[in-house]
Amino acid sequence: LLLLGVVSLTIIFSGSILFLRAQAYATQQHVAYQELVMAIENKQAAADARRIYNDESGSFALLKEAEQMLTQLPQKSSGEKETYERLYTLIDTALLDLRNITVVQPTLLADLNTNNEGVHTTKLVRIDDALIAFGPDDNRLYVVDKDTHALSVQSHDSLAKLISGNTPKENDVLVFIGQNNELYIYNKDTTALSKTSISFPSEHANVSAPFVYNLRLYLVDKATNQILRHSKTQNGYDKGTPWLDESVTVDLS
Structure with missing residues (x-):
């Protein structure tokens, strides 16, 4: 014990x-x-x-x-x-x-998936009060009114494969580039998307990032690491010429 x-x-x-x-x-x-x-x-x-x-x-x-x-x-x-x-x-x-940074809380304007199946948008452009979402794997344009938040859907040619777009300062049309170097013009009044004539200095061009300034169209050509400047013609745009000086070294890929 x-x-x-x-x-x-x-x-x-x-x-x-x-x-x-x-x-x-x-x-x-x-x-x-x-x-x-x-x-x-x-x-x-x-x-x-x-x-x-x-x-x-x-x-x-x-x-x-x-x-x-x-x-x-x-x-x-x-x-x-x-x-x-x-x-x-x-x-x-x-x-x-x-850092003088103001944090802005986002506001939901529209849910593109509502009543729409297979939405595959990757880019957004604006013309007037309309925001237009699009992507190469979606043959629709999703147009959202930024004030009313109303959403309308416009179908376009499935061959377009839109990869990038831009609105000129005149705010009259939208310019789109497709996957195969096609140029498309969107008319805001008729909401029609039409293919427009354009050619390039090289048959191996790989263009994107359209930008319109003073009626001239500027495109980034990743194949030649050059910016091409195209002048407007009666049917679209001309063959274009290199805009960057040869002494300028920049990676545009």
Whole structure:
């Protein structure tokens, strides 16, 4: 019995030591956590003070330090997650303000998938108050009125394969380029999309990114790493000429 009592006391004593150690470790972790939170808050407050005295570079440096310290903050419990989010928002807002960046919340204008199956849009252009979404794998134009949010769908030739578009400053038509170097003009009054005549200096041209300026059409030719300038003709646009000087080195791929 005496031996059993000694063993029991030993187990109880050992358990107490382990409990006290665990409790001490938890206390130590809690203190370290609170100190880190306070250090981050102090950095942010110091950054605000620097900003008041127009020391923007010093303010920015302190905010970046606080941002780095924030990565060390644990997020195991719901309380820790809330503290992290609060500090993250505080620092991020201060950095955006320092960079003179205004965060604009997006507004949903239209859901193209509503009543439309197989939507595959990749690009967006604007003409007047209409936003037009399109893509090479979709033979439809999705026209959204930016004010009323009304959505209309216009089918076009499935061979068009539209990859990019542009609106001239005259805001009278839309110019599209197809996958096979075809040029298409969209008439905003008739909503018709028609193929227009155009040719290129090289039969291996691979054009994209149309841009119209002063009635001239500019296209990026990835095959020759050149910008082509096309003048308007009665039926469309001419063969075009290289616009970039040979001495200009730029990667347009």
